[in-house]
Amino acid sequence: MRLRLPFSTSALALLAIITLALAGCHKNKPPIVRPMPPPPASTSEARPPAPPEPVPEPAVVPPEPVKEDAIASASLDDLNRNSPLQPLFFELDSSDVSAVGQTTLNANAALLKKYPSWTVTIEGHCDERGTAEYNLALGERRAVAARAYLVSLGISADRLKTVSYGKEFPFDPGHDEAAYAKNRRAHFVITAK
Amino acid sequence: MTRILRPICLASAAAALAFVSLSARPQTPTQPPAPPAQQPSDVITTINSGDGAPPRFAVPDFIALSPDTETAAIAKTIGQVLFDDLNFEREFSMIPRDTYATIPAAKAIAEIPFDRWRELGADAVLMGTVQKVGNTVHVEARLFNMKTRQSVFGKGYDGSAANARVYAHTIANEIYQQQRALKGVALTKLTFDSDRDGERMIGTVENRGVKEIYISDYDGENQRRVTTGRSLNITPRWSPDARSIAYTSYRHGAPNIFISNIYQGTLEELTKGNAENWLPAWSPDGTRIAFSSPRSGNAEIYVVNRDGTNVRQITNNPGIDTTPTWSPSGTQIAFVSDRTGTPQIYVVGADGLDLRKITSESYADRPTWSPAPYNEIAYTSRTGPGNDIKVKDLASGEVRQLTFGEGTNESPAFAPNGRHIAFMSTRSGKAQIFIIARDGKNLKQVTKAGNNYQPDWSK
Numbered sequence: 272m273r274l275r276l277p278f279s280t281s282a283l284a285l286l287a288i289i290t291l292a293l294a295g296c297h298k299n300k301p302p303i304v305r306p307m308p309p310p311p312a313s314t315s316e317a318r319p320p321a322p323p324e325p326v327p328e329p330a331v332v333p334p335e336p337v338k339e340d341a342i343a344s345a346s347l348d349d350l351n352r353n354s355p356l357q358p359l360f361f362e363l364d365s366s367d368v369s370a371v372g373q374t375t376l377n378a379n380a381a382l383l384k385k386y387p388s389w390t391v392t393i394e395g396h397c398d399e400r401g402t403a404e405y406n407l408a409l410g411e412r413r414a415v416a417a418r419a420y421l422v423s424l425g426i427s428a429d430r431l432k433t434v435s436y437g438k439e440f441p442f443d444p445g446h447d448e449a450a451y452a453k454n455r456r457a458h459f460v461i462t463a464k
Numbered sequence: 465m466t467r468i469l470r471p472i473c474l475a476s477a478a479a480a481l482a483f484v485s486l487s488a489r490p491q492t493p494t495q496p497p498a499p500p501a502q503q504p505s506d507v508i509t510t511i512n513s514g515d516g517a518p519p520r521f522a523v524p525d526f527i528a529l530s531p532d533t534e535t536a537a538i539a540k541t542i543g544q545v546l547f548d549d550l551n552f553e554r555e556f557s558m559i560p561r562d563t564y565a566t567i568p569a570a571k572a573i574a575e576i577p578f579d580r581w582r583e584l585g586a587d588a589v590l591m592g593t594v595q596k597v598g599n600t601v602h603v604e605a606r607l608f609n610m611k612t613r614q615s616v617f618g619k620g621y622d623g624s625a626a627n628a629r630v631y632a633h634t635i636a637n638e639i640y641q642q643q644r645a646l647k648g649v650a651l652t653k654l655t656f657d658s659d660r661d662g663e664r665m666i667g668t669v670e671n672r673g674v675k676e677i678y679i680s681d682y683d684g685e686n687q688r689r690v691t692t693g694r695s696l697n698i699t700p701r702w703s704p705d706a707r708s709i710a711y712t713s714y715r716h717g718a719p720n721i722f723i724s725n726i727y728q729g730t731l732e733e734l735t736k737g738n739a740e741n742w743l744p745a746w747s748p749d750g751t752r753i754a755f756s757s758p759r760s761g762n763a764e765i766y767v768v769n770r771d772g773t774n775v776r777q778i779t780n781n782p783g784i785d786t787t788p789t790w791s792p793s794g795t796q797i798a799f800v801s802d803r804t805g806t807p808q809i810y811v812v813g814a815d816g817l818d819l820r821k822i823t824s825e826s827y828a829d830r831p832t833w834s835p836a837p838y839n840e841i842a843y844t845s846r847t848g849p850g851n852d853i854k855v856k857d858l859a860s861g862e863v864r865q866l867t868f869g870e871g872t873n874e875s876p877a878f879a880p881n882g883r884h885i886a887f888m889s890t891r892s893g894k895a896q897i898f899i900i901a902r903d904g905k906n907l908k909q910v911t912k913a914g915n916n917y918q919p920d921w922s923k
């Protein structure tokens with residue numbers, strides 16, 4: 272929550288709603304909304320998160336969508352820094368989409384329908400217990416499982432690329448079951464909007 | 465003195481057959497090409513302990529024949545590295561160097577104090593000299609049999625002063641060949657991927673760390689970076705000629721197989737596009753590369769020519785097929801498949817026929833086929849919360865375990881003579897490259913900086 276500064280209150284509200292809605296379904300699941308690791312302090316991205324995008328906004332369009340839809344106005348980086356598309360979690364050695372996972376994907380599909388110009392890369396990730404080599408294929412199978420489910424909900428496959436990172440990029444660097452559960456995931460990156 | 469010198473010259477003349485890359489040449493050009501080996505005693509060059517135990521070897525610092533500090537440093541380095549090289553294969557019983565202090569340092573080869581070395585228990589003493597010649601150095605090495613007081617090996621080398629270790633490695637390989645008919649690995653290299661630079665990927669919100677491909681000498685010296693992609697570069701594999709490294713790189717987003725020709729500094733893209741391609745493995749003749757790709761919907765094994773042409777699919781199964789490795793003859797490919805539910809090792813002909821299952825582990829990955837004369841496959845096995853390295857003898861079916869639950873242990877790679885295995889282990893905290901002998905002894909850590917993964921060992 273601390274890292275949500277870049278978002279306007281309406282974005283906060285929307286995310287809170289999604290979070291609450293999903294949290295109701297998740298009893299023993301890891302928290303759905305979690306801040307990503309902080310952006311690098313040294314790069315240009317470290318500038319104060321202040322007024323979101325003062326430059327492009329003013330001239331272009333009527334004011335209404337800006338106020339109403341903070342997601343639509345956010346930059347790609349801001350969107351991905353705290354994505355409205357929730358990650359999908361998996362059991363050990365599994366690429367099955369669970370009932371809870373289906374709820375997550377239903378919400379993601381709804382967003383993708385609301386923003387039909389978005390294209391997304393689905394990243395497949397694994398926990399560290401599997402081997403680095405096999406995990407490349409397992410991560411891909413997880414990403415493909417997520418894509419197949421979204422396609423079954425009517426999202427065009429053209430909008431959904433997949434890539435596997437195996438166990439190269441754990442979300443949580445810990446070495447316990449709580450960390451592993453967060454690391455076995457399909458992570459959604461918005462690549463165009 | 466002449467009594468000592470004569471056999472030296474004979475031995476060096478005999479050794480003249482084996483030429484080395486350092487422009488080695490048989491020493492003592494004054495020796496007439498004359499009668500090689502007319503006496504039986506000149507032919508018997510193998511040094512034994514006499515009691516069946518490995519012969520006891522001493523390797524003092526080489527003698528610096530030039531007064532400058534660089535020559536002195538080279539002489540010292542060669543002695544130390546030779547000792548380590550000859551210690552590595554455990555064929556010789558190496559007498560610790562700190563016990564040599566009581567023996568007066570020779571100022572010339574001719575002054576070797578045989579009696580004192582015998583008192584120390586040495587069966588063999590490897591000595592040598594280093595002399596500066598202009599911008600280059602001249603190195604001579606001689607192996608003495610302490611019982612017969614004869615030199616059984618003598619050879620000279622001329623070359624750059626820049627890397628003293630190469631002289632030692634070259635001499636060590638020749639001693640292994642002569643004394644044990646063993647192909648030494650002293651001049652071989654490792655490759656692995658590492659996050660040691662702490663660099664971050666460009667253009668990712670998540671601030672992810674990069675991995676780059678590194679190489680090092682087999683003993684962990686001279687570690688240097690090969691890739692500068694500022695990306696995820698993993699699963700490096702040496703070409704059979706040890707001049708190129710194939711690896712998986714995410715530098716264009718989707719993982720693809722790249723080949724770095726490390727001495728030319730050129731880069732080739734073997735596969736391209738958004739279909740993912742991973743885990744290259746060179747055929748033993750270097751003409752083909754096997755890899756895994758989910759391009760047809762799920763991960764299958766493919767083989768492609770070295771120049772990127774003629775891609776053919778080797779496996780076809782709804783399960784995952786990945787992590788290929790070649791048999792030493794190039795006629796078979798071992799790989800991993802989870803077609804029965806869990807990942808296990810399989811072997812298939814390079815033509816895709818004659819499939820058989822090799823392991824019945826709870827989870828097995830990263831097969832690596834041993835070189836001849838061994839016929840084994842090393843692999844990673846899930847043994848508990850972590851993984852361990854196991855080796856399966858394909859003839860007997862016997863499985864032996866080399867590591868036992870200290871951290872997790874993955875990604876085995878055979879030394880080119882099959883006597884050691886490099887692998888990744890977290891036993892010391894971070895992920896590091898270790899080497900272990902084929903019997904599970906002689907464990908040695910070769911990396912320390914950052915995390916290091918997925919080693920491969922050059923021919």
